[in-house]
Amino acid sequence: xxxxxxxxxxxxxxxxxxxxxxxxxxxxxxxxxxxxxxxxxxxxxxxxxxxxxxxxxxxxxxxxxxxxxxxxxxxxxxxxxxxxxxxxxxxxxxxxxxxxxxxxxxxxxxxxxxxxxxxxxxxxxxxxxxxxxxxxxxxxxxxxxxxxxxxxxxxxxxxxxxxxxxxxxxxxxxxxxxxxxxxxxxxxxxxxxxxxxxxxxxxxxxxxxxxxxxxxxxxxxxxxxxxxxxxxxxxxxxxxxxxxxxxxxxxxxxxxxxxxxxxxxxxxxxxxxxxxxxxxxxxxxxxxxxxxxxxxxxxxxxxxxxxxxxxxxxxxxxxxxxxxxxxxxxxxxxxxxxxxxxxxxxxxxxxxxxxxxxxxxxxxxxxxxxxxxxxxxxxxxxxxxxxxxxxxxxxxxxxxxxxxxxxxxxxxxxxxxxxxxxxxxxxxxxxxxxxxxxxxxxxxxxxxxxxxxxxxxxxxxxxxxxxxxxxxxxxxxxxxxxxxxxxxxxxxx
Amino acid sequence: xxxxxxxxxxxxxxxxxxxxxxxxxxxxxxxxxxxxxxxxxxxxxxxxxxxxxxxxxxxxxxxxxxxxxxxxxxxxxxxxxxxxxxxxxxxxxxxxxxxxxxxxxxxxxxxxxxxxxxxxxxxxxxxxxxxxxxxxxxxxxxxxxxxxxxxxxxxxxxxxxxxxxxxxxxxxxxxxxxxxxxxxxxxxxxxxxxxxxxxxxxxxxxxxxxxxxxxxxxxxxxxxxxxxxxxxxxxxxxxxxxxxxxxxxxxxxxxxxxxxxxxxxxxxxxxxxxxxxxxxxxxxxxxxxxxxxxxxxxxxxxxxxxxxxxxxxxxxxxxxxxxxxxxxxxxxxxxxxxxxxxxxxxxxxxxxxxxxxxxxxxxxxxxxxxxxxxxxxxxxxxxxxxxxxxxxxxxxxxxxxxxxxxxxxxxxxxxxxxxxxxxxxxxxxxxxxxxxxxxxxxxxxxxxxxxxxxxxxxxxxxxxxxxxxxxxxxxxxxxxxxxxxxxxxxxxxxxx
Numbered sequence: 006x007x008x009x010x011x012x013x014x015x016x017x018x019x020x021x022x023x024x025x026x027x028x029x030x031x032x033x034x035x036x037x038x039x040x041x042x043x044x045x046x047x048x049x050x051x052x053x054x055x056x057x058x059x060x061x062x063x064x065x066x067x068x069x070x071x072x073x074x075x076x077x078x079x080x081x082x083x084x085x086x087x088x089x090x091x092x093x094x095x096x097x098x099x100x101x102x103x104x105x106x107x108x109x110x111x112x113x114x115x116x117x118x119x120x121x122x123x124x125x126x127x128x129x130x131x132x133x134x135x136x137x138x139x140x141x142x143x144x145x146x147x148x149x150x151x152x153x154x155x156x157x158x159x160x161x162x163x164x165x166x167x168x169x170x171x172x173x174x175x176x177x178x179x180x181x182x183x184x185x186x187x188x189x190x191x192x193x194x195x196x197x198x199x200x201x202x203x204x205x206x207x208x209x210x211x212x213x214x215x216x217x218x219x220x221x222x223x224x225x226x227x228x229x230x231x232x233x234x235x236x237x238x239x240x241x242x243x244x245x246x247x248x249x250x251x252x253x254x255x256x257x258x259x260x261x262x263x264x265x266x267x268x269x270x271x272x273x274x275x276x277x278x279x280x281x282x283x284x285x286x287x288x289x290x291x292x293x294x295x296x297x298x299x300x301x302x303x304x305x306x307x308x309x310x311x312x313x314x315x316x317x318x319x320x321x322x323x324x325x326x327x328x329x330x331x332x333x334x335x336x337x338x339x340x341x342x343x344x345x346x347x348x349x350x351x352x353x354x355x356x357x358x359x360x361x362x363x364x365x366x367x368x369x370x371x372x373x374x375x376x377x378x379x380x381x382x383x384x385x386x387x388x389x390x391x392x393x394x395x396x397x398x399x400x401x402x403x404x405x406x407x408x409x410x411x412x413x414x415x416x417x418x419x420x421x422x423x424x425x426x427x428x429x430x431x432x433x434x435x436x437x438x439x440x441x442x443x444x445x446x447x448x449x450x451x452x453x454x455x456x457x458x459x460x461x462x463x464x465x466x467x468x469x470x471x472x473x474x475x476x477x478x479x480x481x482x483x484x485x486x487x488x489x490x491x492x493x494x495x496x497x498x
Numbered sequence: 499x500x501x502x503x504x505x506x507x508x509x510x511x512x513x514x515x516x517x518x519x520x521x522x523x524x525x526x527x528x529x530x531x532x533x534x535x536x537x538x539x540x541x542x543x544x545x546x547x548x549x550x551x552x553x554x555x556x557x558x559x560x561x562x563x564x565x566x567x568x569x570x571x572x573x574x575x576x577x578x579x580x581x582x583x584x585x586x587x588x589x590x591x592x593x594x595x596x597x598x599x600x601x602x603x604x605x606x607x608x609x610x611x612x613x614x615x616x617x618x619x620x621x622x623x624x625x626x627x628x629x630x631x632x633x634x635x636x637x638x639x640x641x642x643x644x645x646x647x648x649x650x651x652x653x654x655x656x657x658x659x660x661x662x663x664x665x666x667x668x669x670x671x672x673x674x675x676x677x678x679x680x681x682x683x684x685x686x687x688x689x690x691x692x693x694x695x696x697x698x699x700x701x702x703x704x705x706x707x708x709x710x711x712x713x714x715x716x717x718x719x720x721x722x723x724x725x726x727x728x729x730x731x732x733x734x735x736x737x738x739x740x741x742x743x744x745x746x747x748x749x750x751x752x753x754x755x756x757x758x759x760x761x762x763x764x765x766x767x768x769x770x771x772x773x774x775x776x777x778x779x780x781x782x783x784x785x786x787x788x789x790x791x792x793x794x795x796x797x798x799x800x801x802x803x804x805x806x807x808x809x810x811x812x813x814x815x816x817x818x819x820x821x822x823x824x825x826x827x828x829x830x831x832x833x834x835x836x837x838x839x840x841x842x843x844x845x846x847x848x849x850x851x852x853x854x855x856x857x858x859x860x861x862x863x864x865x866x867x868x869x870x871x872x873x874x875x876x877x878x879x880x881x882x883x884x885x886x887x888x889x890x891x892x893x894x895x896x897x898x899x900x901x902x903x904x905x906x907x908x909x910x911x912x913x914x915x916x917x918x919x920x921x922x923x924x925x926x927x928x929x930x931x932x933x934x935x936x937x938x939x940x941x942x943x944x945x946x947x948x949x950x951x952x953x954x955x956x957x958x959x960x961x962x963x964x965x966x967x968x969x970x971x972x973x974x975x976x977x978x979x980x981x982x983x984x985x986x987x988x989x990x991x992x993x994x
Contacts, residue, residue: 257727259727259728260727260728265716265720265723265724266723266724266727266728267723267724267725267726267727268727274712274716275709275712278708278709278712282705332705337698337702338697338698338699338702339658339699339702339703342658342662342699342702342703342706343702345662345706345710346702346705346706346709349706349709349710349713350709352713353709353712353713353716356713356716356717356720357716360720360724364724456914459915459918460915460918461915461918
């Protein structure tokens with residue numbers, strides 16, 4: 006039977022409406038693009054997480070580099086080696102691990118932390134009955150962000166804090182009160198990093214109680230929050246807890262935030278733009294408003310030290326998720342453009358992540374640098390102080406087992422000035438007396454340092470002087486000795 | 499469009515084409531920077547690919563740029579001589595500006611006469627009268643106006659597709675597309691502040707455009723972003739040249755280049771509109787003016803470039819000014835004066851546009867034929883691996899005509915020691931010490947020195963000051979002089 010014209014029109018309208026709706030769905034559970042990811046979310050997320058992290062290690066391994074990039078891992082390894090005190094809670098697990106397993110297996114630690122953190126996050130989502138698609142989106146943005154990949158492929162405070170943070174909230178969300186109280190353990194453990202991290206934790210606890218545990222006893226909320234606050238205060242005043250830990254690398258505010266500008270971590274430019282959009286649009290929706298408070302802690306901390314970048318990135322990725330949801334949940338008058346925009350976003354994010362994977366294998370320390378450092382360990386007398394740029398201090402200490410002028414995260418203004426003068430002065434009349442006064446006889450200059458220094462001014466042209474002698478070189482990583490006029494060096498090249 | 503209007507528009511366009519091409523052929527060569535683009539186009543016609551690794555520039559370097567203009571020109575260069583394409587194509591492209599400005603003005607005023615006057619202004623804007631310049635700007639300006647026109651017609655599906663296509667092409671032509679994006683962003687912000695509703699398709703298109711633009715820029719300039727960080731904005735221009743690239747705004751030069759009448763009229767329209775409730779389309783143009791001013795003020799774009807865009811927007815806004823002036827005159831006690839308004843405007847515009855336009859053309863920095871001859875001579879008479887010292891501006895002449903490696907040219911990005919290199923280049927023309935010159939010649943592997951009349955005039959010298967003895971032999975002597983370096987300095991000196 007032929008439908009009546011009216012029915013025909015209705016059918017046509019219904020069909021059009023259905024098509025329009027289908028074309029609009031990008032992030033829904035029914036979306037042809039997003040639904041396959043939501044069908045097996047755990048497999049997708051774990052697969053993505055471990056593929057990316059293992060790929061990072063694999064790339065460094067095949068490039069002949071030590072598995073851990075950046076100074077922070079070596080700082081923690083040094084702390085774990087040196088620390089005799091049981092009070093150094095943060096380095097105890099590392100110390101334990103190193104005493105049982107060979108150091109070549111250390112890469113398992115960040116992988117374990119990443120895996121457990123993801124498991125806790127997924128379980129927490131379920132317990133708090135959060136809608137899964139936004140969480141999935143958040144996790145996809147997080148797991149592919151360079152800062153997450155960097156922090157969870159190295160030995161970092163951020164990864165341990167994130168794990169403890171999630172463990173604490175996972176326990177707090179448990180039905181049994183005794184388990185809730187036990188959450189104090191990871192929370193208190195998490196106050197030992199730095200003041201701003203502890204403040205971030207306190208804020209999270211307060212918001213958690215406001216949003217999810219309104220009905221819970223005041224005693225529980227107060228005891229958790231007060232204990233955290235008290236221990237943070239004690240740590241700050243008695244244990245000299247830093248305001249923000251670090252730095253462990255030469256910090257650059259913008260590049261350390263945006264991975265596409267060449268920083269050591271950061272988030273993709275597209276995520277940042279989504280975060281800006283999210284920031285501008287999310288205030289209209291009540292459920293997102295609490296996120297703004299985190300910026301009050303995260304932004305000043307980040308400007309103090311970009312080491313706080315991971316926690317700032319968490320907030321930004323939250324805003325990016327909110328921004329993406331607001332943009333794509335909304336019905337567009339140009340549905341085709343919506344698809345193109347989503348596709349462009351995906352391309353941009355993938356591009357940033359793949360670029361970072363490519364870049365990660367070139368981060369310091371390189372194979373040639375570790376070779377030069379090992380040479381230093383074997384060939385330079387124990388008591389010789391070594392001059393290099395501060396970001397090499399942890400490598401000098403760990404690989405060469407030599408004392409640098411100062412460590413990057415504990416600068417001494419006199420030593421900082423000395424380093425700056427030695428790097429910038431072209432005049433032997435300034436440099437030589439300084440080297441003699443501070444009894445510096447060995448200089449370690451890896452390729453990236455030489456490239457950063459001018460070839461015409463400062464230390465590099467001064468190396469042509471006969472009092473400097475290059476005693477070892479491997480693919481640009483060089484060791485120089487500074488000879489006194491009368492003395493003959495005992496170092497053999 | 500009425501036939502009469504169409505004829506007038508064709509007449510303006512033809513007049514512009516005729517004037518531009520005549521001027522272009524009156525001056526024998528192209529501007530110095532054009533030779534970089536010329537070489538790229540030549541390379542595309544030969545290999546199908548741009549020259550992203552240049553063995554001659556700076557003695558060998560990677561170079562990154564957006565290639566659409568070069569491909570577009572290469573298309574014509576397949577059947578026309580390249581140097582003819584270089585003179586014709588930019589002038590033909592820029593001659594489309596009156597037509598596009600007419601369309602945009604008509605969209606705003608809905609009247610023919612004011613729009614024709616705007617078109618007339620666009621045809622003779624002094625800043626566009628570098629008729630011998632072969633650069634992507636020639637494609638960028640018509641394309642950005644066309645994109646803007648499509649943006650104002652987004653309600654029609656045809657224009658949506660045209661917008662998307664032109665925007666992608668624009669993003670592949672120049673990074674200055676950011677003008678449009680920032681302008682659209684300011685437009686949405688102003689509309690929000692004015693409590694005006696912005697059409698949803700406009701917001702959607704802006705979002706798409708933002709991501710598309712960034713994606714294309716990141717794709718092409720990934721290495722620059724990674725190496726230079728935020729400094730990529732300043733394109734690694736040597737610090738001593740920054741003032742020349744991003745000068746402080748001089749009202750006088752702006753007035754001359756933009757032309758005084760459109761400038762004052764534009765300022766008046768913007769001022770009036772900000773205190774009244776402006777029409778959506780005018781608001782968009784005002785936003786573009788604000789974006790341009792903002793970027794120039796922060797020294798984020800080249801002053802000349804932003805001034806060119808600024809002048810086009812002012813030309814469009816002039817239509818609105820003229821329309822309002824007409825309406826105003828009819829309300830006064832002298833409505834008959836309205837009949838004299840058009841001829842008076844045209845005379846005033848001719849007087850304020852044409853002389854500066856001609857002056858801009860004559861003031862173009864182009865090499866004289868003797869200089870070109872000297873660089874061509876070098877190609878025939880020097881070994882292929884030779885390095886040639888010439889002025890910064892002449893760097894592209896060394897690579898294009900002589901096909902030898904230069905010390906420096908104006909493509910600064912991704913050169914590590916740019917300030918040092920620029921300082922050393924200047925040293926060649928100022929130092930009196932032969933040892934210093936020889937050391938630098940060794941360092942940069944240069945075997946030939948070129949002293950053009952332009953270099954002599956720039957450094958107020960008749961010759962290199964360090965010449966003398968057996969180390970330098972004059973091998974070419976005309977207005978331009980070429981010297982062969984016969985000595986090499988062994989580095990034996992110790993540091994200071």
